[in-house]
Amino acid sequence: MTIKELTDYLEKIAPLSYQEDYDNCGLIVGDSNAEITNVLVSLDVTLEVIEEAIAKKCNLIIAHHPLIFKGLKKLNGKNYIEKSVIKAIKNDIAIYAIHTNLDNITNGVNFKIAEKLNLQNVSILKPKSDTLMKLTVFCPKENTPRLQDAFYAAGAGEIGNYSNCSFKSTGIGSFKPNSVAAPVIGQNNKYEEVEENRIEVVFPAYLEGKILEAMRKNHSYEEVAYYLHKIENDNQGVGSGAIGYLPEAMSKSEFLAYLKNSMNLNVIRFTETKAEKIKKVAVCGGVGSFLLADAKKQGADAFVTADYKYHEFFDAENQIMIADIGHFESEVYTKDLIVEIISKKFTNFASYLSEIDTNPIKYYH
Numbered sequence: 001m002t003i004k005e006l007t008d009y010l011e012k013i014a015p016l017s018y019q020e021d022y023d024n025c026g027l028i029v030g031d032s033n034a035e036i037t038n039v040l041v042s043l044d045v046t047l048e049v050i051e052e053a054i055a056k057k058c059n060l061i062i063a064h065h066p067l068i069f070k071g072l073k074k075l076n077g078k079n080y081i082e083k084s085v086i087k088a089i090k091n092d093i094a095i096y097a098i099h100t101n102l103d104n105i106t107n108g109v110n111f112k113i114a115e116k117l118n119l120q121n122v123s124i125l126k127p128k129s130d131t132l133m134k135l136t137v138f139c140p141k142e143n144t145p146r147l148q149d150a151f152y153a154a155g156a157g158e159i160g161n162y163s164n165c166s167f168k169s170t171g172i173g174s175f176k177p178n179s180v181a182a183p184v185i186g187q188n189n190k191y192e193e194v195e196e197n198r199i200e201v202v203f204p205a206y207l208e209g210k211i212l213e214a215m216r217k218n219h220s221y222e223e224v225a226y227y228l229h230k231i232e233n234d235n236q237g238v239g240s241g242a243i244g245y246l247p248e249a250m251s252k253s254e255f256l257a258y259l260k261n262s263m264n265l266n267v268i269r270f271t272e273t274k275a276e277k278i279k280k281v282a283v284c285g286g287v288g289s290f291l292l293a294d295a296k297k298q299g300a301d302a303f304v305t306a307d308y309k310y311h312e313f314f315d316a317e318n319q320i321m322i323a324d325i326g327h328f329e330s331e332v333y334t335k336d337l338i339v340e341i342i343s344k345k346f347t348n349f350a351s352y353l354s355e356i357d358t359n360p361i362k363y364y365h
């Protein structure tokens with residue numbers, strides 16, 4: 001099995017178009033047509049992780065954080081990034097990053113944190129807008145089921161827990177083929193009216209090409225009448241952070257102990273809050289301060305995240321407990337998530353969890 005077959009599958013689950021602008025997800029080093037021996041899953045790529053891949057006979061490292069964020073102008077081993085790239089290439093090891101595209105999906109990084117905290121009724125904290133499109137197409141009545149099926153197969157009509165979603169209405173279409181047209185219905189130079197269906201489907205914008213191809217392949221007319229629209233609806237399945245409810249309300253000290261235990265933490269940096277009990281909890285793996293306003297707006301009692309700066313803690317304003325658990329600690333279970341995603345589908349190679357502690361931050365007690 002090739003690297004491309006695996007990464008195509010990963011990108012169906014976490015499409016590259018859902019990554020943030022600053023990110024650099026996808027295959028960073030290596031040949032996508034190479035056969036996979038085994039896969040090593042890690043949070044970060046370091047020289048030690050590449051050595052581990054060599055020892056475990058893995059020729060693909062899947063990491064959450066991209067090894068390369070900015071462009072490389074020279075490649076001569078001056079820093080750990082260049083050294084790691086050189087070592088990977090010399091040893092025929094490919095490096096793939098599944099980063100903010102995995103943060104931004106339902107059942108991604110933040111849902112994994114929610115799972116560790118046993119949160120219930122989990123949803124995306126800040127859904128993304130401008131990721132959906134709508135297609136309206138007109139077709140002869142008998143062409144309708146074939147077109148609908150083709151749209152569903154191409155990924156249209158998925159809303160939350162529902163698939164095969166579309167709307168159909170019937171009306172009269174009119175046209176007059178010119179003398180060189182090859183009409184399926186009607187005759188050249190003769191005005192025609194036909195009973196047609198109007199089909200409407202919603203789909204993720206990144207599938208536009210596939211959906212239009214499905215339409216052209218499965219529509220019976222020579223010229224297809226359709227409208228393509230960008231829609232502004234929030235996409236409830238895609239966005240930043242997650243929010244849900246603890247199985248039962250806890251006192252603040254109970255919650256902190258529970259958080260420390262559930263996420264296996266050394267230390268929690270937190271703010272005081274006027275709330276007596278913690279029940280509704282927002283989470284964001286890695287840097288999360290940009291979501292504080294959303295966590296407050298949705299009435300979260302606590303916001304579990306990382307990389308908070310001193311002045312940013314003041315923004316809690318006694319209304320919410322900010323709990324900074326550390327970047328590595330907040331995302332370390334992403335490794336398990338990636339292995340679960342891969343091993344659910346593929347059994348013809350092994351996926352190993354990296355055993356290297358890549359956290360560059362140590363704690364002195």
Ligand SMILES: [Zn+2]
Nearest residue numbers: 103109285286
């Ligand atoms: Zn992340």
Ligand SMILES: [Zn+2]
Nearest residue numbers: 285286327331
């Ligand atoms: Zn991160």
